[in-house]
Amino acid sequence: MNSPRKDNKILPSGYGKKDPKDPYTDLLRELAALHQDLTAMESESAGMLQKVDARHRASAINLIHYLGLRRRDVRPLQEKLAAAGLSSMGRAESHVLSNLDAIIILLRRAMGEQTLQSPPSPGDPAAAGPALLETNANNLLGKPPPQRRVRILVTLPGDVADNYALIKDMLLQGMDCARINCAHDDAAVWARMIKQIKRARRETGRHCRILMDLGGPKIRTGEISPGPAVLRWQPKRDAYGKVTEPARIWIYPEEEASSCPVHAHVCFSVKGDWLAQATARDRIEFTDARGALRNLQLVGQAGNGYWAESTQTAYIKPGLKLYLLRVPSSGHPRGTGYAGEIGMLPQAPATIRLYRGDSLIITRDPVPGLSARFDESGQLLRAASIACSLPEIFAAVNPGERILIDDGRIGGVIRSVTAGEILVEITQARDGGEKLLADKGINLPDSQLDLIGLTAQDIIDLEFIAHQADMVGLSFVRRPADITLLQQHLKRLDADKLGIVIKIETRAAFEQLPELMFTLLSSPVVGVMIARGDLAVECGYERLAELQEEILWLAEAAHLPVIWATQVLEGLAKTGKPSRAEVTDAAMGERAECVMLNKGPHIIEAIQMLDNILQRMQAHQWKKRSLLRRLHW
Numbered sequence: 328m329n330s331p332r333k334d335n336k337i338l339p340s341g342y343g344k345k346d347p348k349d350p351y352t353d354l355l356r357e358l359a360a361l362h363q364d365l366t367a368m369e370s371e372s373a374g375m376l377q378k379v380d381a382r383h384r385a386s387a388i389n390l391i392h393y394l395g396l397r398r399r400d401v402r403p404l405q406e407k408l409a410a411a412g413l414s415s416m417g418r419a420e421s422h423v424l425s426n427l428d429a430i431i432i433l434l435r436r437a438m439g440e441q442t443l444q445s446p447p448s449p450g451d452p453a454a455a456g457p458a459l460l461e462t463n464a465n466n467l468l469g470k471p472p473p474q475r476r477v478r479i480l481v482t483l484p485g486d487v488a489d490n491y492a493l494i495k496d497m498l499l500q501g502m503d504c505a506r507i508n509c510a511h512d513d514a515a516v517w518a519r520m521i522k523q524i525k526r527a528r529r530e531t532g533r534h535c536r537i538l539m540d541l542g543g544p545k546i547r548t549g550e551i552s553p554g555p556a557v558l559r560w561q562p563k564r565d566a567y568g569k570v571t572e573p574a575r576i577w578i579y580p581e582e583e584a585s586s587c588p589v590h591a592h593v594c595f596s597v598k599g600d601w602l603a604q605a606t607a608r609d610r611i612e613f614t615d616a617r618g619a620l621r622n623l624q625l626v627g628q629a630g631n632g633y634w635a636e637s638t639q640t641a642y643i644k645p646g647l648k649l650y651l652l653r654v655p656s657s658g659h660p661r662g663t664g665y666a667g668e669i670g671m672l673p674q675a676p677a678t679i680r681l682y683r684g685d686s687l688i689i690t691r692d693p694v695p696g697l698s699a700r701f702d703e704s705g706q707l708l709r710a711a712s713i714a715c716s717l718p719e720i721f722a723a724v725n726p727g728e729r730i731l732i733d734d735g736r737i738g739g740v741i742r743s744v745t746a747g748e749i750l751v752e753i754t755q756a757r758d759g760g761e762k763l764l765a766d767k768g769i770n771l772p773d774s775q776l777d778l779i780g781l782t783a784q785d786i787i788d789l790e791f792i793a794h795q796a797d798m799v800g801l802s803f804v805r806r807p808a809d810i811t812l813l814q815q816h817l818k819r820l821d822a823d824k825l826g827i828v829i830k831i832e833t834r835a836a837f838e839q840l841p842e843l844m845f846t847l848l849s850s851p852v853v854g855v856m857i858a859r860g861d862l863a864v865e866c867g868y869e870r871l872a873e874l875q876e877e878i879l880w881l882a883e884a885a886h887l888p889v890i891w892a893t894q895v896l897e898g899l900a901k902t903g904k905p906s907r908a909e910v911t912d913a914a915m916g917e918r919a920e921c922v923m924l925n926k927g928p929h930i931i932e933a934i935q936m937l938d939n940i941l942q943r944m945q946a947h948q949w950k951k952r953s954l955l956r957r958l959h960w
Contacts, residue, residue, distance in 0.1 A: 351438050354407050358431050361396070361404075365424060368395040375845060383848040386459055386886040390848075392423035393884035394841055411437075418951050420883040421456025456886060464888035464920040467798060467826045467854045468504055469536045476949075477917055477941045478503035479934060480538065480890060484926040485512045488519035493931075495527040498535055500931055501938035504921065505535055507796075510542035514791045521795055536797040538828060541785040543802025544778040546769040548732065549714030552695040554675035557616060560593045561640035570638045576623060578602065578611075579632035581670035591634075595643065601651075601667030605633060610652040610660060616642040622652075645672050679711045679763040681737055681753050686710035687763070689730075689749040691718045696765070710750075715769055719778055724749060728773035735770070735864040737761045772834045772865040780809025781816065789816055798826035800856065805835040807846035814850055824851055828890065831878055832858035834865040840878065844885045855882045856923070859893035879918055883950060888920035896937055900927030905936065913937055917944040918951070 369376075372391050379387040396416070405415040413433060419426040468478050481502045487494050497505075505524055507517055521537060528535050563572040574592045581596035588594070605611075611623040623635040649667040652660040679698045681687060686699075688710050696713030721744065724730075728741050730751055738755025780801065781789075792799050801813050810829060817823045827850050831837060847853045857878050863871040875891075882889045896913050899905035913936075916922035922941065924933050946956045 351411065351434055354411060355431065355434050355438070357404060357407075358427065358434065362424075362427055362431065365392045365395045365427070368392070379845065379848045380851050382851060383463075383853075383886070385455075386463075387845060387848050389421065389423055389456060390841070390844060390881070390885040393420060393881070396423055397880075420880050420950070421460060421886060423884065425456075456883075459886040460883065460888065460920075463853070463886055466852045467536075467828070467888050468921050469534045469797075471503065472501070472533075475501075475938065475942050476945045477919060478921040479937055479941070480504040480506055480892075480921050480923040481930065481934065482506045482508060482923065482925045483520055485516055485520075487523060488512075488516045491523050491526060494520075494523045495531060496931055497934060498527045498531050498533045500934040502934055503533075503535060504538055506538045506540060506800075506923065508540050508542075509785075509788045509792070510540070510545070510802075514788075517791065517795070536826075537795070538798040538800055538826075539788075539792045539796040540800035540830070541788060541792075541802050542782065543785065543804075543830075544717060544780070544782055545803055546720060546771070547716040548696070548763065548765055548767045548769060549690075549693055549716065550695045551677040551679060551713065551763075551765045552697055554677040555644070556672040556674045557642055557644050558593055558595055558672050559640070559642050560637060562638050573636040573638050576635045576637060577632060578623075578635055583631060595672060596670035597649065598668045598670050601649070601665070602631060602633060604664040605651055606653070607633070608654065609663075610654070611635065612650045612652055613643070613647055616644045616647065643669055643672070645669055677765075679713065680760045681711065681756055681763050682760040683753055683756050685753045685756075686742075687739060687751045687753060688712040689751060690714045691721055691747045696763070711763070712748075713763060713765075717778065720771065720774070720776060721746065721749065723776045724771060724774045728771065731755075731770040731772065731864050732763065733761075733767040734860060735868075737763060768861065768864075770861060770864045776805065776835070778803075778805065780804060780806075780812050786816060789820060793817060793820040793822035793825060796825070798828050798852075798854075800828045800830055802830050802858075803833055803836075803861075804829045804831070804843065805833055806839060807842050810843060810846045817850075826852040826854065828854045828856050830856045830858040830892075832861040832865075834862075837862065837866065837874060837878070840881055844881065844887065847887070848885065854888040854890060854920075856890040856892050857919075879950075889918075890921040890923055891916040891919035892923035893925075895922055895924055896933045897925060897927070899936060900924060900930050900933040903929040903932060910936075910940065913940050914944045917941055917948050 368391050369388055376384060376387055396419070401416065405417065408415045408430065411434070413430050414426060416426055416430070471478050479501050481497055481504070483494075483505050507520055509517070517539070524535055524537060527533075560574040560576060562570045562574045565571050575590060577588050577591040577594040579594070579596055580600065580602055581598050605625060607625055607628045609625050611625065613621055615621045619641070621637070621639050621641040623637050625633050625635050627634040647669045649669065650662055651664050651667070653663045654660045679696055690712055691714070693714045697711065699711040700708040702708055724741055724744055726741050726743055729738065730741055731738050735755070737753065739751040739753045741749055742752050743750040789799070799813070799817075801810065804810060810827070813827065814823065817825055817827075827847065829836075829843060829847055831840065836843060844855075847855075855878065857875050859871060859875060862874060866874055879889060894909070895916060896905055896909055898909055913922065922937060924930065924937060927933065947954055
């Protein structure tokens with residue numbers, strides 16, 4: 328570790344004898360005091376620095392200096408430096424003390440002092456911050472392609488496990504790293520995905536690192552009691568209500584498992600061998616679930632099943648009676664055979680609708696959620712209820728704290744807490760109400776959650792990740808102990824050299840960011856992901872721009888590579904058309920070492936556009952510094 332520098336090397340001779348005509352004396356005194364404070368902080372942190380991996384010792388020291396600089400309001404000093412024509416330290420993140428030294432040396436020379444010291448040159452180890460950052464980024468993410476400085480990370484959908492062509496196309500279009508989300512699928516699917524990636528790497532000659540994200544202690548809504556088993560169809564109609572296209576229905580025997588053909592609007596089964604008596608020109612008549620008389624016209628047979636068409640809207644349920652009508656040559660339909668019954672139908676996905684002012688009960692027990700119940704006069708009998716995935720929160724939450732559900736679409740305030748229930752008053756929902764769905768995220772930004780950083784499932788998944796991936800993503804990290812726990816398990820698995828990416832997505836993580844970084848730097852290959860989805864929900868959307876800036880600054884000071892994540896070009900990936908705002912957001916990703924895209928049906932177009940944007944922007948921007956390439960006017 329470098330020893331603190333002596334301040335008597337900074338101050339000029341006769342420093343205490345201030346010349347009232349010298350405009351630089353006070354400025355030099357202020358800079359010297361700042362230098363002394365920063366080196367003192369370094370000395371006080373000697374014990375912590377010993378725990379840092381030797382490869383990151385200089386980075387940890389620079390982070391200490393940066394924190395010392397930013398724990399004061401530097402703006403008045405910046406104005407004085409700018410007025411004197413000196414660096415205002417506005418871009419000193421990666422090399423704080425060498426930048427300060429250079430200013431002091433130049434100022435001493437301006438005051439006529441003779442000094443043997445020279446400002447650091449580009450090759451000086453004291454100014455090697457950007458080089459350290461580049462090395463760390465290459466170690467974690469691999470080298471970027473020749474034409475682009477920032478890498479592209481893509482979240483893989485589960486179906487690429489059996490879709491080699493898509494993986495290969497992603498690599499050819501610019502994917503540099505692939506992300507597998509371990510909150511979905513299982514080890515068998517992940518293994519097939521990795522096999523496809525390795526094959527594509529061999530055949531394309533392109534590099535592609537693999538990041539596997541642990542599911543982490545994510546708090547989610549539980550299951551909801553399913554709705555009734557009802558199936559509905561309706562024909563297409565024009566503006567005048569005339570049928571322009573009948574509903575197309577596939578009917579098959581219940582004992583034959585049949586997937587719904589792609590061209591069918593709906594499918595249903597019939598019990599027994601009732602369909603065996605039908606012909607392709609028969610009609611089926613029935614009274615639907617509402618009591619309306621309806622009929623279906625059979626139009627074709629395929630195997631033991633039949634295609635039918637309907638020009639009427641209908642609702643059907645299991646056990647509904649079906650009657651076969653045959654049209655003889657006389658033209659009058661007659662009943663034939665015996666009555667049939669509709670077989671089992673899937674239960675409709677259930678939802679709970681919540682309005683501002685409603686109450687919601689969060690239950691500890693994993694019982695299916697229910698909508699609010701009312702008596703015949705409309706009086707509330709019991710509020711809507713839903714379980715949560717982590718009952719540990721019951722010991723941590725208190726009345727008056729906020730709760731946010733489904734990326735903040737539904738917001739509320741906790742009114743009471745018992746051993747088995749949390750009563751929430753809904754305070755945030757659209758005028759028409761919001762649907763509460765199963766398996767949606769729950770955020771508790773005001774609560775001091777004492778959740779273990781790795782779930783039991785995470786520890787199981789690590790057995791696979793440790794020997795298959797290049798990096799592991801630690802989700803919902805809240806405190807340094809979460810990182811330490813992961814490091815211990817990786818050491819147990821003889822995988823302590825595996826890259827670690829901590830995902831900053833909770834308010835607690837942001838508030839403890841320096842401590843998290845120092846703990847992270849005890850591992851050899853490390854990085855940070857700005858997971859802006861949950862981070863915005865917990866800290867407030869209006870603060871997101873400020874928070875992501877501060878994370879970028881601290882990461883650069885620690886020479887940690889950053890992954891810019893969440894909803895980058897999401898409109899393009901999902902719908903094929905980007906918004907103007909998301910294109911600008913993607914351009915901001917140039918300040919990170921890697922930008923992440925989420926999966927979507929138009930992911931290839933998203934990779935192509937992001938590649939184009941990043942190549943264009945690298946001529947204009949590097950971190951906080953604007954690059955002045957020649958313009959075209």
